[in-house]
Amino acid sequence: DVRMQKLTKRRVMTIANQKGGVGKTTTTVNLAAALALQGLSVLVVDLDPQGNASTALGVDHRAETPSTYELLLGEIKIRDAIQRSPHSNLMYCVPATIDLAGAEIELVSMVAREGRLKTALNDSVLDELQIDFVMIDCPPSLGLLTVNALVAAEEVLIPIQCEYYALEGVGQLLRNIALVQAHLNPALHVSTVLLTMYDGRTKLADQVADEVRTHFGDAVLKAVIPRSVKVSEAPGYGMTVLDYDPGSRGAMSYLDAGRELVVRSPGDPVGSGR
Ligand code: ADP
Ligand code: MG
Numbered sequence: 479d480v481r482m483q484k485l486t487k488r489r490v491m492t493i494a495n496q497k498g499g500v501g502k503t504t505t506t507v508n509l510a511a512a513l514a515l516q517g518l519s520v521l522v523v524d525l526d527p528q529g530n531a532s533t534a535l536g537v538d539h540r541a542e543t544p545s546t547y548e549l550l551l552g553e554i555k556i557r558d559a560i561q562r563s564p565h566s567n568l569m570y571c572v573p574a575t576i577d578l579a580g581a582e583i584e585l586v587s588m589v590a591r592e593g594r595l596k597t598a599l600n601d602s603v604l605d606e607l608q609i610d611f612v613m614i615d616c617p618p619s620l621g622l623l624t625v626n627a628l629v630a631a632e633e634v635l636i637p638i639q640c641e642y643y644a645l646e647g648v649g650q651l652l653r654n655i656a657l658v659q660a661h662l663n664p665a666l667h668v669s670t671v672l673l674t675m676y677d678g679r680t681k682l683a684d685q686v687a688d689e690v691r692t693h694f695g696d697a698v699l700k701a702v703i704p705r706s707v708k709v710s711e712a713p714g715y716g717m718t719v720l721d722y723d724p725g726s727r728g729a730m731s732y733l734d735a736g737r738e739l740v741v742r743s744p745g746d747p748v749g750s751g752r
Pocket of ligand 1 (some may be wrong): 497498499500501502503504505530618674675676703704705706707709710711713728
């Protein structure tokens with residue numbers, strides 16, 4: 479029975495790093511697919527106006543599609559925006575349209591502007607769909623969209639690219655997380671760090687990996703995502719790498735990461751604020 483694995487408590491995880499191109503979206507959709515393959519229901523919330531997560535999950539995100547934009551503005555309920563991914567019965571997505579690009583500014587003058595996603599997620603439709611995991615894909619900034627994601631979640635997953643300057647900006651992200659934790663969401667913590675785009679042929683990749691493990695300790699998943707052409711090709715076909723090439727190293731590593739995520743406790747506040 480695929481539903482054996484149901485979690486006892488829903489986990490809400492924000493995938494954040496204000497640096498662009500570190501693998502946030504790739505990690506969000508591929509981990510979602512890995513969790514769905516384990517029998518868990520996953521809702522991906524696309525908070526990046528580029529809508530790349532929506533594309534990879536194969537859901538409609540043309541202009542006018544009910545999306546995270548209308549949701550944050552309070553114009554619709556989340557059940558009106560949730561689409562099921564054609565890739566899996568257990569994967570759902572609230573898509574992002576290009577309208578979301580304006581939300582960062584429109585939200586500024588609104589009441590309870592930081593808590594709007596949290597409020598929207600507090601809806602019985604998540605129980606009806608038996609959602610186990612909510613994964614929120616953030617834009618490459620620390621503005622109000624990312625703050626909404628940090629207020630709505632208990633867990634943060636930080637993807638870190640095994641490249642030069644990998645840790646640049648991570649300090650600022652951790653300070654922001656600490657601020658949100660202190661003022662808006664006491665439950666927030668960095669539960670997970672994932673090393674991405676690892677190239678085992680370079681010394682640099684190992685140096686970065688060591689540095690990240692020293693800094694974040696047990697929060698770092700043992701699974702490391704290799705740099706792989708298959709991973710980068712998959713979104714071009716509206717697919718995750720698990721669908722595009724299930725036997726590839728990229729797919730296997732995301733499956734490993736997904737398994738680790740499920741067996742680990744969500745509650746260990748390791749690595750944050752150091
Ligand atoms: P972000 O969401 O942080 O901006 P993306 O997930 O969009 O980053 O990844 C940035 C680019 O790198 C994309 O073109 C993506 O396809 C590619 N990419 C991500 N992970 C890998 C990987 N493991 N191997 C090769 N390319 C990758
Ligand atoms: Mg992205």
